[in-house]
Amino acid sequence: MNQHCGDEAELYALGLTDPERTASIEEHCATCEECRTRVIAAEAAAAALASALPAAPAARSFRRPQWTSGLAAAAAVVFAVTSAFEGTALHSASQQSARTDAALSAVAASHFSHTTLTSQPGTVAKALYARDGAWMYVIADGVGPGAHLILRGSGGDRDLGALAAGAPATLFVRAPGRVGEVVLVADGRTLAHGVPVY
């Protein structure tokens, strides 16, 4: 499809083109800067409209794992990495692009994996981790405040830190190395445990 997008650039940005037209617009915009620029401007206006929406109600944390797919979770994390900036999303495009490029390269190179931890009823926990041990990200639903991630080794336990409360509660650990068993503990009680495979 080599035809310019015309008014459909805006309709595409609003999600109002059918799947076939969506695919052809995406293909066209990969090579046409003019149409790409128009789509980017339309998406910025659509994103402004989105800012006026009310927040979604909190996800159901117990009935259904929020992270139904480890790969989807990994994808979410990748996009979090790509936007590892301070504060809100109101940074300049170039600043954000530079960071995104750096982060995407780093993630693409780091080959992460994931494992679902064996959990107590009511808790759902996953660990995503770089296979070279550069980072680990733990996501847990159904844990209260004060949960810690413990690295269990032959030489004793090492506390990797407290999870930030929330639904899900999360903890990012930088450079944990290739760890053995990790355990999620709160008030001396084991909530979940598992062993990453590198």
Added chain:
Amino acid sequence: MAFEGAGFDRAYRVYAGRLRAVAYHVLRDRDAAEDAVQAALLRIWSNRAYTSERGPLLPFLIACVRREALDVIRGARRRRERELRAAPETIVPDPTAAIDPVEARRVKAALERLTPAQRDVIVRAYYGGATLAEIADTTDVPLGTIKSRLAVALRRLGGELSGGTP
């Protein structure tokens, strides 16, 4: 450096909330909304669909999530399922209840500078979740006119928001 622990965690939280709100507005079901967000992110990631040339990340993600959610609705309509439906009310959202109240006030003011017909088509299509055919039907305006009116209205809104002249 790419892996800043605090920024990493914080950025995920910032984006997940917005993306869920976008999907929820279309789907009106929090589980379906969460699924749509994950499906959109998974699709983008597995297709390597985002590069820096594609512009700022957040507007791109918002557009992808909304498209994903609308695809779910379209699929449900085709299957004549009733449990998932578009938002029934066509109203300009209340900035005080918005995920970004400051930006929402700017958007509301910018919408008020459009012509009534332009504002109406944006509100119906974006906040009301109406399809183009439904808008054409309700307003008794040809579908082609609705399409071009919506495109012009969104361009003009963008111009108003970035401080340019329409």
